[in-house]
Amino acid sequence: MRTLYHLWLSPFSRKVRVVLAEKNLDFDMEVEETWERRHEFLALNPTGEVPVLIEPDNTVLADSIGICEYLEEKYPEPNLIGKNLYDRAEVRRLVAWFDLKFNKEVTDKLLNEKVMKRFLGLGEPDSREIRAAQSNIHTHLDYITFLTDRRFWLAGDELTLADITAAAHISAIDYLGDVPWSNYKSAKNWYARIKSRPSFKSILSDRIPGLPVPKNYTNLDF
Amino acid sequence: MRTLYHLWLSPFSRKVRVVLAEKNLDFDMEVEETWERRHEFLALNPTGEVPVLIEPDNTVLADSIGICEYLEEKYPEPNLIGKNLYDRAEVRRLVAWFDLKFNKEVTDKLLNEKVMKRFLGLGEPDSREIRAAQSNIHTHLDYITFLTDRRFWLAGDELTLADITAAAHISAIDYLGDVPWSNYKSAKNWYARIKSRPSFKSILSDRIPGLPVPKNYTNLDF
Known part of the structure; x- marks a missing residue:
């Protein structure tokens, strides 16, 4: 196994x-x-x-x-990184965007301040860091909007590692209730499509003891 | 071009x-x-x-x-990521080590404090950050020693992207005089082999205005 x-x-x-x-x-x-x-x-x-x-x-x-x-x-099937050089470059560019930029500006700050400090007893959350992350996320939702206004998935016509990476970061902070979905219709539609995939079911059923999940974390209609 | x-x-x-x-x-x-x-x-x-x-x-x-x-x-030749699945996994593991861990613990701190703050007029360097980086680097030189005691290059018998990534980080802080080579003989031998490659010549001839280069930055015998 x-x-x-x-x-x-x-x-x-x-x-x-x-x-x-x-x-x-x-x-x-x-x-x-x-x-x-x-x-x-x-x-x-x-x-x-x-x-x-x-x-x-x-x-x-x-x-x-x-x-x-x-x-x-x-295990090349289904293909998740793209079939030609140019598609693969675009997928990897977007993976780096979320794993480096989104992580540094949003995910890492919120997880550190709201979760790690609390569970490890490292003191009070720093509200400036939380506010910075909550402000930074708008740039990223704008970017997802820009992409999904032009493409069905983030890197093109097919679901790729770019979508999976973005959704992995977003789902972690959605568990904290920190994604302001209401102003981002096409980003929300994109995320709803990801949420409805069988591969995402396990993510949506995560329940962390001591950290209640917001109602909309699981809902497909959020 | x-x-x-x-x-x-x-x-x-x-x-x-x-x-x-x-x-x-x-x-x-x-x-x-x-x-x-x-x-x-x-x-x-x-x-x-x-x-x-x-x-x-x-x-x-x-x-x-x-x-x-x-x-x-x-441009697959010369191969720099490895020829089989296992070698490629090892190369990518080491690339992540240097680009994430070494960068966060050493390179980023030293470049921010010693270079960026000064050139952009962002105030005095934070000596705690500099001391932390100068302490952290020992773990990494120990790890390079561990690897090069067992292998000719970091990921195996051939030069790969793992060596190039590690040397890219090390060369940047070597320009600042922050690599304590004297206690790390096999790491030093490994870096001397990289320094002597034609592909590294341009890196060694970098001269940044306002930032004098230490004598040993260029020397093959350092």
Whole structure:
């Protein structure tokens, strides 16, 4: 069996969960409390970060980009990175957008302040950081609007890793109730299409003890 | 002609410069002062970050990982990402190590505090950040030592994008005199092999106005 070491709200773990599900690959999940710096886990991935995927042949894969490129090469159907050079460049550009820019400006700030500080007892959330993230997200929803006004999926006609990556980040902060959907109709329609995919069902059924889920997190009509 | 928009000490730009040189691809370089948020540049890459590469057919590529994956697919020789699934997973794991972990713990802190703040007049460097980076680098030199005690190059027998990525980060902070080479013999031998490659010559001849280069930056015997 395949095992994914993950954290519930980690956008990078969520991305891998959806990719595995889109490719119909079965896997078990193990929560890894990365802050414990568990010795056996550090031996698997010296960075100490999730996601880590152990393949059925015991190949150990770390880092979401490396994991997704490996899965695409080993299990090419359905294609998630694009079929020609130009499409693949566009998919990877958008993956980097969400994993670097969106993560730094939005996801990382909100998860740190609202979740990690609380669960690890690291003090009060910094309201300036939360406000900055809540302001920054508008630029990103504008960008998703720009793209989805012109394309059915973010990188073109087909669902790709760009959509999965964006939705992984957005779903994590949607769990915190921090996505101002009401002003972003075409971004909302795009996210509704993602939410209705079977591969996303497991993400929508996540329930983190001590962190109540907002009603609209699961609703397909939100 | 091919054009690379870059910044002199950006490790991500340096990585692309070395990859292009390893693949014998000619290119011009244009410095992009990303903090100016130039309209024409934002049209090329809405994140506003370097590197951006314009290919001879006018394909616009952004983000160093996307650029390197594209170049590897379009110009596969010499192979820089590995020939089989397992080697490729290892190369990408190490690329993520340096681009995420090393960058966050070392490069980004030193470049921000010692270079960006000074050139952009953003106040005094924060000595705690500089000390943190100078302490963090030891873990990374230990890890390079661990790898190079077992392998000739970081990911195995051949030079790959893992070495180029690591050397891109290290060279940027070596320009600032912040690599404590004396205690790391096998890491130093590895870096000396990179420095002696023709593809690295342009990196070693960089001279940034107002930022004198330490003597050992260029020396092959350092």
